[in-house]
Amino acid sequence: MLGLRLFTMRGQVAELTPRLAEAEADVQGFVEMHMEALLGIRFLASEYSTGPVHGGRIDSLGLDENGSPVIIEYKRGVDAGVIHQGLFYLSWLVDHRDEFERLVRDRLGATAASQVLWSGPRLVCIAGGYTRYDVHAVREHRRSIDLVRYRHFGSDLLALETVASVSGGMPVSRRARRKPVAQAASGVQGAAMAELATAVDEALLGLGDGVNRVERKQYRAYQRLRNFACVCPPQKTKLLVYLKVKPANVSITPGFTRDVAGLGHHGTGDLEVQLRTVRDVERARDLFRASYDAAA
Numbered sequence: 001m002l003g004l005r006l007f008t009m010r011g012q013v014a015e016l017t018p019r020l021a022e023a024e025a026d027v028q029g030f031v032e033m034h035m036e037a038l039l040g041i042r043f044l045a046s047e048y049s050t051g052p053v054h055g056g057r058i059d060s061l062g063l064d065e066n067g068s069p070v071i072i073e074y075k076r077g078v079d080a081g082v083i084h085q086g087l088f089y090l091s092w093l094v095d096h097r098d099e100f101e102r103l104v105r106d107r108l109g110a111t112a113a114s115q116v117l118w119s120g121p122r123l124v125c126i127a128g129g130y131t132r133y134d135v136h137a138v139r140e141h142r143r144s145i146d147l148v149r150y151r152h153f154g155s156d157l158l159a160l161e162t163v164a165s166v167s168g169g170m171p172v173s174r175r176a177r178r179k180p181v182a183q184a185a186s187g188v189q190g191a192a193m194a195e196l197a198t199a200v201d202e203a204l205l206g207l208g209d210g211v212n213r214v215e216r217k218q219y220r221a222y223q224r225l226r227n228f229a230c231v232c233p234p235q236k237t238k239l240l241v242y243l244k245v246k247p248a249n250v251s252i253t254p255g256f257t258r259d260v261a262g263l264g265h266h267g268t269g270d271l272e273v274q275l276r277t278v279r280d281v282e283r284a285r286d287l288f289r290a291s292y293d294a295a296a
Contacts, residue, residue, distance in 0.1 A: 040226030230267025242269030
């Protein structure tokens with residue numbers, strides 16, 4: 001994003017100069033007000049006290065699209081302390097699960113509280129910039145961490161760029177990662193559905209760096225900063241993928257794509273893609289890419 005240049009296209013062409021916020025609180029206030037639209041995270045609390053023993057305040061607490069707890073920490077500019085501060089609070093969060101679930105119940109209801117996913121609590125840092133040492137540091141931790149860089153352009157444009165995104169746990173080889181997908185399909189339609197599920201998994205993981213896979217009972221989410229694809233368990237003759245692509249921007253093809261905005265389904269996304277053969281995966285690659293790009 002630091003190499004991104006924006007120009008007005010009305011009247012005389014003029015370049016918009018990137019700038020930082022006047023104060024850290026301005027960034028925090030705007031993100032908290034629009035957290036779900038910007039990050040795919042439901043807002044829970046601001047300046048949340050960790051109590052007299054721990055002695056701190058978490059900038060923002062939230063719950064992401066898959067039910068994972070999220071801590072968001074902000075810095076106006078470059079500050080090496082933001083990662084260590086966030087990890088400090090993340091450790092507190094893991095040790096206070098009951099307190100967090102009570103907060104979710106109070107703000108979002110009992111159903112959301114019962115579905116909190118503790119396998120991958122996340123830290124999202126939003127700052128004016130990061131050093132190469134910051135990027136290296138997050139890759140050494142066994143936590144889910146997203147480093148997001150912001151810039152204001154003009155008076156009404158905000159840009160967010162994911163600088164680094166690391167999922168929690170030990171790295172897993174692609175061959176090992178795809179085994180559960182094939183196994184889930186093998187009991188449904190044999191080798192053909194197993195091959196299809198594996199092809200979808202490889203296509204989504206192969207879109208670029210920083211793709212995290214989140215396992216839920218009803219679906220598997222593929223996530224950058226936000227979900228960009230949700231894959232449901234295979235049916236007898238097809239596999240359903242939900243994408244963050246606006247159906248209005250797609251030529252809907254019966255039997256292949258469907259507008260599911262406003263319709264109930266597992267996972268997130270308003271465009272349903274129905275895959276029946278490995279050839280359909282190739283046919284859907286442009287849609288996968290569009291959803292991936294939109295989730296940065």
